[in-house]
Amino acid sequence: MRRITAIAAFEIKRIFQRRRSFLLLFGMPLLFTFIFGALFTGDGETRPKISVVDQDRTEMSQILIEEIKNAGAVHIKMEDGESASEKLANQEISGYINLEKGFQEEVLNEGTPEIQFVSSPSFEGAGLLEQIINDSLVKLQITSAAAGFYEETTGEEAGAVREKISDELASVPAAVGTVTVTKSADQQTMNNLTARSAGFTIMFVMIAILSSTGVLLEARQTGVWYRMMSTPASKAELLGGYLLAFFLIGWIQFGILMTVSEWLFDIQWGNTLANILLVSSLLLCTIGLGLFIAGFVKTSEQQSVFGNLIIISSCMLAGVYWPVEIMPDFMQKAAKFIPQYWGLEGFTELTARGGTISDIIVPIGILLAFTVVFLAVGMKRVRFE
Template identity: 20%
Template sequence: MIRQGLAVMRRELTRLWRDRGLRGILFLGPLLGLVLFYATYSLQVLKGIPAAVADLDRSGTSRELVEQITNAENLKVVAYPGSFAEVEELIRRGKIVAGVVIPEDFGRKVALGRQARVEMVVDGSNMIYATNATSAMLSVTRTAAAQAGIRALVARGLHPDQAGEIYQSVVFREEAWFNPALNYAFFVVLALALNVWQQCCMLAACTIVIGESGAKSWCQLRAAGVSRLWLFSCKSAVHLAVFMLAVMPLYALAFLAFKLPLNCSFPVLLLFTLAFAAALHGVGTLASSFARSAVDATRFGMIIALPSFILSGYTWPLEAMPPVLQQLVKVLPQTWFFQGLSYLTWKNPDWSFIQPYFLALLIIAAVCYGAAAVIVCRK
């Protein structure tokens, strides 16, 4: 029986290796994706966000504010329009992402200690640009507002130190944990590359059952006394080994060459990846078992694999999704994997915390393999 199993494994490994297209997808697809994604996010933090400042006041106070905006760390002032309409046109044409309009009475109101309103407009059609531009703008305007308030108090006779203490009586300190620089590359690159890997694995898994239909070798194996259970167990073992072999260069490149963060131990990450590979392969096996052709099986697998990353809660919180969808996505192994991946790479959780993620993946694998076995036996 062991000799038969080894023969089946050798046969399956040969079949996978001879399929040049599948071999290239499994081993080169994720690596190419990792390199491209890292190159895309190599800047790590958005800088040089194009902005414009319209100074309608042209007072000393407004010019000081313009200078502060011009010197902002992540902004690049590329235009100084003379009206709000010009700012609007620049945003509409995509020349700038953010614009600041300083009103004509800005300096006078600041000198009198009155509220002075500065208009800040941001192009919200690109959420990444808009969020970063807003953050950079608010940082400048908060500083400018505090300085203006201190000057107003000094003009009323307070000592500069007293005025400063009044404005600094409540200080909010902003501190980002686990990813202090808010590095985009650290956040998305590995997850996007693993998303490519899981889609490639799903593509291969969907051939495990339907690939045997009508094959002469299947008749030979049945004649040799190889049971269905032993046949597909050996084939599955080969697939899982190939999946893990394909992910190893990806991890090596990510953690050793690109220095992406990994706060848990590498063996724990590999074990978690293996549990996900088993669950993913189980889903692919189930799709392969009830498909009428290899094309159908691939379609079923891709319908599941393609949107799963968006639905996993990695880039958009599960809590922000409709309650019904929150429950539905829990049947997808990708949801548990990418959620757990975030905790493992960033926070190094203890076993009691990460255990449910392991269990969920193993349960999904067991259910899918069991359902596939029932379907195959009835055929």
């Protein structure tokens, strides 16, 4: 055991002597988390920008515009026709709404005014915005018709009645309530920043461990492995020392990234013991994958190229870069055959639902199953003589 720990300590020291290792191990995961987490977080700054060209400039047109604003789906800005067209052509906005002259007159006459919505072909929210415009217009027409009828019946001014009706509608409580289901009262809801942090931590830990496992091939290429086998240490002790080093390097990276992301991004990782078991399973799986790839390549350079290609592409499919839910159905099914998917499933259970060890047995079990397969094939194919 002393020889195993000595080999592991030497390899860990060698890894952290390289300055660029700190960038790969810690800098890149935090940078990618910040960029992609902010990109997919649905705050007000990421809403589509829509311009409104109000040629009517009447009370009714202003009411409609306010209704669309209050829906909160898009960011509204007033423009003239020429400016809106130019911004759409330059892709500065996703589209613009055009209200023609005579809009108020048409509404007061209980007609249906024509509203144009011009958008770029790439704007996927066009259908939603069209529905919001139609709903707002119907609400305006109903309010106007009711105010007109009330004015004829009571003689009260229609404008005042419309204002009363609008105030009453605005004060009606929402019919649908949102309930977040968690298993811990203190658990925060998982947002995209948390998901991306877990995902990129997994990706860069896998890249780092894969790079570390390439040391075995490098040792064979340079003859270091043969010289080490001439020492009293057995082959099992040498291999055990390297595997322990890879495991500890992964834990150092994971532990620091989890701590820093909690401090920087206020990410709550959940149950500590459950996280230890999940991360350990993921690290063992990654080490197994590294040996698996090493069994099919001849040099450490080949392992780095093919390994990074496999990890990055599989991370995309597993939901590291973006939520799995936005991908086609067949890709969502394929993602279940990738270790990173189950790692993210485990972190989702712990961070979003406040789960415990019993709630992540399935992800851990699947990761360990991947580990057994990878190690069995890798240990059989890797040759050091």
